[in-house]
Amino acid sequence: MPIRFACEHCGARLSVSSRKAGARAKCPKCQEPIAVPAPEEDEQPSDAAQEELEADEPTGQQEHEDPFSQFVVYDDETELVYATEDEEETPYAEDVPVDPTKVAVPRRILYMQGALLGVVAVVCFVLGVIVGMGTSGPSGDDVAQECFISGKIALGNGGDTSTPDEGAVAIVVPKNEHPEQKADIDGLRPQDPQPDEEHPGLQAIRSIGGDYTRADENGRFRLRVRDKGEYFLFVISANRTRSDDMQPNDLAQIGRFFQLISQLTPDLPDLLGGNDYRWQEETIRRDRELNFLF
Structure with missing residues (x-):
């Protein structure tokens, strides 16, 4: 014992x-x-x-x-x-080997740590996606997209027939631009000779993202804009005159882009020489086909 x-x-x-x-x-x-x-x-x-x-x-x-x-x-x-309370009547108590270099951890703690790591991984992934979206490159709406506006300018002959309006002028300018230097309309009208690339009015129009052209013998025209957006289209007929004066609202908007007083003929009240015209707003998101009938 x-x-x-x-x-x-x-x-x-x-x-x-x-x-x-x-x-x-x-x-x-x-x-x-x-x-x-x-x-x-x-x-x-x-x-x-x-x-x-x-x-x-x-x-x-x-x-x-x-x-x-x-x-x-x-x-x-x-x-x-x-000696322990519950020790049996034996010469030696049963020895339980213990490794002092190891730590016993309850199983539920391991499960909690695994769940916590999963939550942290999900949160980091979501934050990475949000940060990546904020620092990513420009979206499709922010990238400049060149567009073309083409169509036909014609003269109505009554009924369903029409004739190409050869030599008609087509101009496009950005709606939200307010240029400091206005374009001189002299040399850009249908009755003027075809302007060269060095024409001041033509350079002023293109400097703000607009374009200028004249209709060919079939009445076809083609304009180029540097980006999508809101634009004003200015079409001047070469062979059809108008019976009334220019609208005051049209004059106010046209005056933002073009000089209303001619340097060559300052006494001329109508810079268009009485030619009929169209001044309208268009939204350009892609290539457009527009037709004008006078």
């Missing part, structure tokens, strides 16, 4: 085999030297212990066969173990 006692230095409860009674050892807790006390007198060894003691006593035959029977084998140091 094991001997149970308390360390005289730290009070730790200890347990050791009764064979170690009277031996000196070190307390496993405080490492102080202690003496193993003798078992209680009224404490009788159990049957199993008694059988063990009897088995340890050598018989005559064993003494004769074992040449070292006169030596007593003993441990250098007595091994002490802590």
